[in-house]
Structure formats: C-alpha cells, structure tokens
Amino acid sequence: MSTPNLDFLEIAANAGFKRVVCDVEHNAFSPDRREALVVAARAIGLSVFFKVEGPEPVWVQRALDLDVDGVIVPHCGRLEECHAALETAKFPPRGTRSYAAGRSARFTAPDAGYFARCDRDVLCLPMIETAHAFDDIDAILAHDCVDGVFVGPFDLALTRGRETYAFTDADRADISHIARSAKSAGKPWWIPAWKPQEQRFAIDEGASVRVIAAEHQVLMAGLASVIDQLPQRSAR
Template identity: 40%
Template sequence: MTSSLASFAFWLTAPVFPHIEIARDAGFTAVVLDIEHGTFNLDDLDRVIPFCRALGIKVYAKVLGPLTEPIQQALDFGADAVIIPHIAGVDHARQVTGAAKYPPLGVRSYAGGRTVMYGPASPTYASDENARVKCWPMIESRESLADVEAIAALPTVDGLFAGPTDLAMAASNERYTFSDADKADIARIAAAAKAAGKPWVMPCWTQPERAFAKAHGVSVTVVGAQFYMVRAAFASLVDGLSAEGLI
C-alpha cells in the first residue's frame, strides 16, 4: 500500500471486482460507490462492500437519494460513510441526515446482521456506530449552498461532499467548467466545513481542481473515475499502435 494515497479515493460506477483489486494493488484505501448513477443493485452491494472492507478499502457509498431506506441499506451492508445527493436547504438536510445516526442523535433503524457480526449488539453499539459511520450530505443544489454553513453545523453531519458539476448546472450553466464562479462555490463549501470543524470531500478530475481543493484544505480527494480510466487506457493503446505505424 502507498500511504501517500490515504487522502484519496477512487470512483466506482459498476461492480467490477478486478478493478477494485487493481486499485488496491495501486495503493488506494478508499472508494466512492456511485450507487446513484451506477449499476449497483442490493445483491451487488451485499458483495462489493464487504469485499472492499476485507481488502482494507473504506467504502463511501453515494446512495440513490435523500431517503431513509437507501441510506440504511448502505450502512447495514457495512459502508463506512454515506454520501447523500439531492439535499435542499437545512431543514431538509436535518430530516434526511438523521437516517444515518441511531437515536437519540438520529432515527436510524436497527437491523442487526453484518454491523454486529451476526450476533448481539454490544452495550455501546449505537454510540460506537454513530461515531464510526460518517454522514456527508452533498452540496450540489443552490438551496444547499445557500444553507451550507447551517448544514455543516448539524450534529448528524460529519462532513460535506462538494458536487460542483450539479452546482454549476443549477446556476443555468450548460456544464461545469471550473470557472471563477465555480471556484467561489467550492471555496464557500470548504469554508463552511472548516468553520464547523469538519472535513470536506470533492471529486477532482483535473490537476487544477486538485490543487485548488488542496489549497482549501480538502480532506479526501476523489480521483480516477472508473469508466474514464478504461476509456483512457483504450485511447492510449490505440495511440501506441498508431505511433508504431500499425494502424
């Protein structure tokens, strides 16, 4: 393992087990599962999450949506963190993020099973699990950005996950370009997390994004989107064949 990769995670959209093993061998120790836009069903999650954890890879599950059921399912399967998309204002965030924490902090329902090693819960199970599991609402709507400071301060929120692409498009842009306005949005998320004493996380596909995030104290940088890397590998192969004069 490469310890310098401890603050990075790779992005998985489909449950391809060899890709997880390759990432582990490259030194990655954390993964974002894009359940929202990916091809993971419940059987996949029941296999992928414990597989990753057995390899020493932390699992950050970007769930289907801001609903109790998908949040609880990801946690019951053993995810280390839930990333919750489609958060609106602070009232919505307060309601939704409660699903990630047991009472009295939240409203998560007890399921047993994997999280208690298929036995009885320990005397301090609820508080231990509340501390272990991280809840990261996505700041990707204009409403969530407007309330980002209040969202960051919620006791059920452990950190913030920046969603710059949807933030940019929600401002009526055709696409995300890492413009000055985009940078200002990201910087506000970073400042809100810092003020609350909590980490923030961001997917950064380019060097300028990574440098900007690092300068603003990002805790986890998500890199290496699964299908982008496969596409780049095939493009590199074709370029190599062309350079050899074979095509």
Template identity: 35%
Template sequence: MARRTKLATFALLDATEVVELIALAGFDTVILDAEHGPLGLPQLAQLVVAARSRDLPALVRVASNDAQAIGAALDLGADGVLVPQIASLADAERAVAAARFAPAGHRGANPFVRAAGFAGSPEWFANANKSTEVHLMIEGEAGLDALDAILATSRCDGIFVGPVDLSHALGVPGELDHPTVVEAAAGIIAAAQAAGVSAGVFATEIEAARRWAARGADMVALGTDTHWTLRGFQTAVTAFTRT
C-alpha cells in the same frame, strides 16, 4: 502540506475486481455510486465485501435522501454514506437521522447484519453511531443558501461539493473550472473548515485535485472507475498507433 488530503474515486461498475484494483492502486477511499451507477443492494453487498477484503474504506453514494436506502447501505457494512442533493437544513437533518440509531436518530436497528459482524451485540449500536460517516452533497443554489445552517446544526461528518450539478445550477453546465463554480466550491470548503467539518470535492483532472487539496479539501474524489478505464484503453491505443 502538513495535513494529508484523502484521495478517493467513484466506482460505478458492478465488478469486485475494480474495487480491489482501486485499493491496490493506493486510493484511500472508494465511493460506491448507487446514484449514477447500476448498483442495487445485491451489487453493493459484494463491492463492500471486496473493499473490506483489501482494507479499503467504502462510502456509498445513495440514490436519494431516503431513510431506507441509507440504512440498508450501512447495514451492508459501508463505512458511511454520501447523500446527494441536500438543499436545506431539513434535508440535512433527515439524512443524518437516517444514519443514526435512537436516540440520535431513527435508523432501523438490527444487530445481526454484516455491519455488526452478524453477532447481535447490543454494544454495536453506540459504536456505530460514533464511527458511521454521513457526508452531505451541496450541489445547487438552495444548498449554498442553507450551508451555514447545515454546518451549524445538522451534526453531519462532512460536506461534499458536487461541482457537475453545481455548474448546471450556476448557469455554466459542465464547466467545472469556470470561475463561478470554482468560487462557489471554494466557499463551501472554507465554510466547512471554519465549522470544523470535513470538506470533500469531486475533480476530473489530477491538477484540479491538487488545487483543491491545496485549498484545504480533506478528501478529493478523483474521477470514476469508468473514466480511468477508458483513459487507460485510450492511452494504450494511442501508444500503439503512434509506433
């Protein structure tokens, strides 16, 4: 592959050591999950610091498309946000505007936060607008219908396929490899590529991740910290009981 797909994973656990282990394992990005994990702002703050200490880029999947949640995650020093359940162009524009300072958006402005190095530099605002990533999750039929408009006008940095919710929306709950889900996800990735927008996707298995990379995904989020921890323990128990 001429282009290298970034490998990410989701972190649901409130453990700075897990974030460090993700970095040491060689992942390119960690996605701190405030939608499905028990992570509030105090926990996210510590996990972002842990990621920074290991030079690991960190995105925060916020719990919802909420301007305060998006701004707070970015103030903590996250490199960007992953916003779930984008179902319309209005949803997309709302998420992007919440992550950008005026005049590009309406993110609350405070240059004395971690993201700004606590320094109060007025130059930071323009730099943050350029460097902060906003990835939008397409997870349902409404999002699929609005995809072309989102890609054309929302100014997002990336589109991310949420195949678990998508499988429910398409009538095959939990069947991530179902042809209907795969076709829809592949269509999202192709549309993002055509628009020059980064495309990401979640995969639970390594072979699926490889297939999405071959199809042009710029980022594949492979499993979760809970998923890999359980598998590691299961592998150890299985190996022991077979001896």
C-alpha cells in the same frame, strides 16, 4: 465505481487506492452486488462509501445495514427538506437509524460501545450540489448528524445559473465558500477532482478527501494508452 466490478475494485486496491465511492445513484448496483462489493472492499483493506439514490431515509438505512464506512447523500436541498435522511445515519437519541442485527453488527448482539462507535465512525456526507443546499450550507454543517459535506461541482454550477462546470472563477468561488463554511464548522469536505489543477486547488483549500479517478474515466484512459503505444505503420 460505476459498476459492481470486483476485478476493478481489487486492481484499485493493488494500485494503492485507499477509499472507493460506489455511485449507486447513477448506476445499476443490484442488492446482492452491493453486498459483495462491501465485503470484498473490507477484505482487501479499502474503505467503502455509497453515494445513495437520494435524500430518503430508506436508501441511507439500506446502505448502512451493509456496513459501509459512510453515506454520501445527493440532491440535498435546504436542511428542512433533507434532515430526515441525514438523521437516519445516526442512532437515537442523536438520530433515527434503526438497529439491524446483521453485517453492520457482525451478525451478533451489539457490544456496549457499538452504537456510539457507529455514530462516531460511520460518516454522513450530504452533497452540496444545489443552489438551495449552497445557500443553507451553514445550517447543514451545524446539524449534529452531519460529519462533513461532499461537493457536487457540475450540478452546483447548473443550479447556480451557469451553463456548465468548467473550473471558472465562479466555480472556484463557490467551492471556496463551501471550504470556508466547513472549516468554520470544524468538519471535513470532500470533492471529485479529476484534473491536476482541481486537485491542487482542493489541497490549497483544505479538502480532506479528493476523489481523483472514476471507473469509466480510468477505462477510457487505459484503452487510449494501449492504442497510443501501438506501432505505427511505416509510410509508403
């Protein structure tokens, strides 16, 4: 999702989607609308993940306090540069997340299993979208606060010296490398896969989750479909 559109969220759930990623990094999601999206998503049975503004602890903490199912952390470089943000996703002694007696705790005192349950169930997915993160992927995956990784194919291609991402042999080789590293670490990897060939490749490489539709893409496709179905004028 690129906008805090509750109608779009509900339509997606009605269509059978199970997860939603809110791209907070690139779009305008005011604090109250973020909260409304999380509450609405949970009420209609969608898991909700926030791609936060950047690899800073404050953005991770604020998303977790809204009771999201996980955070996707963009702009990660080497582990030493992003570990503070990643560690904010888990409570001490495993990480540095601060307890808030709000929505994530159901507005009450935490039960005995609350902290362990959050650490287990709330996912921390750093993005592999820079050359530095790509080079350091094994260390990133080995970090105890990391549950898996999320591929950012366009930025990865650019920072790896290519003109764009075009699902070329080089692009596929990079993604395959990430997939092998994740498999070796025993952790899942996610990828945006907009086209059928990308989706088949992701399945073959063992991707756990494919993000297959973006809000603006869906709107453009819907409008194009409506126009294509208009009756054509008869030739004169």
